[in-house]
Amino acid sequence: MSTRLAKQGRLIDRSKQITFKFNGTTMRGFEGDTLASALMANDQMMMGRSFKYHRPRGVVASGAEEPNALVGLGEGARFEPNQRATTTELFEGLTSISQNHWPNLEFDVGAVNTALARFLPAGFYYKMFIHPQPFWKHVYEPIIRHSAGLGKAPDKETKDADTYEHFYAFADVLVVGGGVAGLQAAKAAAQSGAKVLLVEQTSHWGGRAPVDGGTIDGLAPDAWVEQTLTELKATDNVTIRTRTMGSGVYDHGYALAYERLTDHTPGAPGPRHRLWRIRAKQIVTATGAIERPLSFAGNDVPGVMLASAMRDYVVNWGVTPGQRVIVATNNDDAYRTAISLKKAGVDVLRVIDARTSGGGALADEARSLGIRVDPGKAIAKVKGGKRVKKVAICNQDGIGGAREEVACDAIAMSGGWSPVVHLWSHCGGKLIWDDALAHFRPDPARPPLGADGNGFVVPAGAANGPVSLGDVLADAQTAGEAAANAAGFTPKTADAPKGVSELELPLEPVWLMPANADMPLRMKAWLDFQNDVKVSDVQLAAREGYESVEHTKRYTTLGMATDQGKLSNINGLATLANALGEDIPQVGTTTFRPPYTPISMGSIGGEARGEVFQPIRKTPVHEWNDANGADWEPVGHWRRPYAYVRPGEGVHDAVNREVKNARENLGLLDASTLGKIIVKGPDAGKFLDMMYTNMMSNLKPGKCRYGLMCSENGFLIDDGVVARMDDDTWLCHTTTGGAERIHGHMEEWMQTEWWDWNVYVANVTEQYAQIAVVGPNARKVLEKLGGMDVSDAAIPFMGWADGKIGDFDCRMFRISFSGELSCEIAVPASQGLAFWEALIEAGKEFGVMPYGTEALHILRAEKGFIMIGDETDGTIIPQDLGLNWAISKKKEDFLGKRAQQRSHMTDRNRWKLVGLETVDGSVLPDGAYAAGEGVNANGQRNVIGRVTSTYYSANLDRGIAMGLVLHGPDRMGEVIEFPGTDGKIYKAKIVDPVFYDKEGKKQNV
């Protein structure tokens, strides 16, 4: 059984007991425990089940690399799945549940998948795609549905109770990792005067050194860490942070760090997570190394653990995973575990050392403590289901025969160490294979490069390959100085602190235990514990032709678990390399991608949630609109009233009322969102002639002209009315959504093509409120307010003038998007609301009603006016819409002119705009396609047109629509069919798109 030891536990405070829950059972731990150490102290070794076979899973590691011990943490608005028990600090009241099982952790129906293992081989997901549909429906889908998903998604109606934030930071040197290497590198860099930021993912400093022992400058590692921390804290140019993981390294020294502020004190004030967005001149990766598992049969049974993790649990948390332990290793370091356990009073039955030569000084120390060491031996198989019961021991050099069985309840395994090269690799740092240590380490000749072409990441300590304490500290000193130097500082060269640890003999790579294990053993030797990928799966993939490591990863799902292959990576590569008969460096690694370990979605979002997710643009009339029944519609970042709904009225009733009233009495439209761009300068006319398809340079001051804008590809991108202010000034109106885009479009051509033309562009959209006064009574209300002469003689249709209406300084444009008598009146934005309210008040006797965007759409559709985004979709040219009249034939050039001469653009089979009138007066479905004769190459009905705008017109009391139809203008009167998604066939007659006041008399009075 796993239990708390009477002594040991450097990180726990035995005077502070903590109560927590796991699967509803109340348990006790101490302050300083992780959830994993506390569960083990309560003899809860099994913490979850695997993804595919639902096999029992116990904790295997002690840190961020843990693949198995994933739990659902918290409740309600603070529930979160897939949290690693090994990195979850225990707190009072913590609740956790295990995952991937039904009905419970101890008894799981899905574990039957294990029995079906031969039906779920490598590449299962790929292979099943080639089967016919019935197989899918009746065989695969029920199985997959049951096993799919890791953990439980939080309830979709529940909102995260916590807050998150982003934090921008700049550093000369960012040091990632607070082990002894990180501390020393930070110190060395800081001595140059460089601004240093040091981050450590756990809540404590010093990394592995205090557990692994040795001395630094004659001090115990713990004491040296304390001393160095004190120095760093007293250094002004150093910032240090615990619980902050260096998550990713990106282009040009950009880095993300993920700070977990209140995970250990839920509900405490302030943000839960903080995402540090860092720009560093240099980044030191002192990220340490991760121990590799050994691949032997049954290495996934709860109770089998990394040797270093077992040592951590004993030394840091005073917990032992078992009472009778066997250590399996191919290196000297694992003897430290045997020694630690023995000294803590745990029975260490023997060390199984795959090396025939056995170990060095540490092995001697183990023997002197009375521990039996078996060189040249291997674990053939672990027996036990939910817990290790015994092991079968054989020779390493063999197929696994002649076994000796030994009863035990925990196994510590060590296959050597792999430097954590993730951050080095994120932005292109390359690796080299170190034969002696059997691992990939950073290639100093090929670092990730910054903007200046020089490397900006410096690996330090175990992350760079060195193993012994002395080498680690010397490397860290060098790295810290190098980083400071590269960041433009002059390092004070100093001797590294002297680290002393036992001399270790070389390891011997062991990729399979025993070396020639037979098939039944290989089928039980796990590489990826979470995703259930075994040695046999990778070998199968190789036999099936998967030579690329990236393909094999996806085919077998090796390394695709939430630990992202931290444990399985190298063993998997080695297995693949052996199966392919190649060397490991030739096979290479899969790509390391950020984040190093998963970070919360909340931290990525930061403050951007709810109301501040995206600021809303508001017109000066917004609050009035809101108070007067506005049914809001998002238009770009604006909110515009779709309609003004009165009490007791439906939205569509409101729209119909507004549409009729604008034609019969007086409508007001808040048109402030329309883009307003001033183009000014001696060459402004010439410039606008390039921007618009029609001529703008010959527009007279005081006059307005409707204009079309095309991209250089010929496609229509915007439209609007242009007014000439004076000799060298034009005001261009754009669509609501187009203001910023068109302003940018003009700037681009002005700056990058015609930069020698004397012209300037300014976007003044928000400087003005603009109100359309529409309807037969429009002039009456303006005359009542008094001021400028608004007669047709003074300001005729398509004219404009500056003046006063009442007390308001204004600019009045006689333009109409409704076909009615219409004045669009611009006032300074600050006067917008007052002017609007004055119009509402004065308009009462004339039947004034504000109208929204839907009424605007219907009014323009009744008149056959096109709308950018309805009639256009980025593939439409003005000629398609019958707008040839707005394309100048006199101009030699304008944007889009040449493109519109291309053969496809002049094809007479391009669909053209027509009006559509349903035979029965109903409303055509939006976007419906017209069906033609015959079928296309895919056996689908040919289509001959589509609906672009469709509305119910209250004024005409029938459905009206516009659409693009093959040879449409030549087919007036013809009835075509639109099959609806509702199964009905809608019949519509092709008609002129102008449904109302064809002569245009009403706007011109």
Next chain:
Amino acid sequence: MLTLHCPYCGVNADETELDAGGEAHIKRHGPGSDDNQFHDYLFTRENPKGVHLERWRHAAGCGKWFHAARCTATLEVFGTYPAQVYEPPQDIKDAISAKRPGWSWREFE
């Protein structure tokens, strides 16, 4: 997340402040050009692994368009320069040559 120096306002701008504008030094072909010229102008672009000349706009800054000479493989930036030129200035060419002797890009080298 590149940083590029804006030659107008002098800011070392983070990529979040910048809009990418594709290839630089494209000669416009308008009315009168033949179909092939016009097609190449609209659609044919360089896609080098190595030296590239690009257009960028300091969109969330001073609003100016500028050009960057950059290595697409290593992300090294050789220099940035105003967009109002028909070819990279000599100092930019020299900076590229110093790091990538024998480079060429379209008609420039």
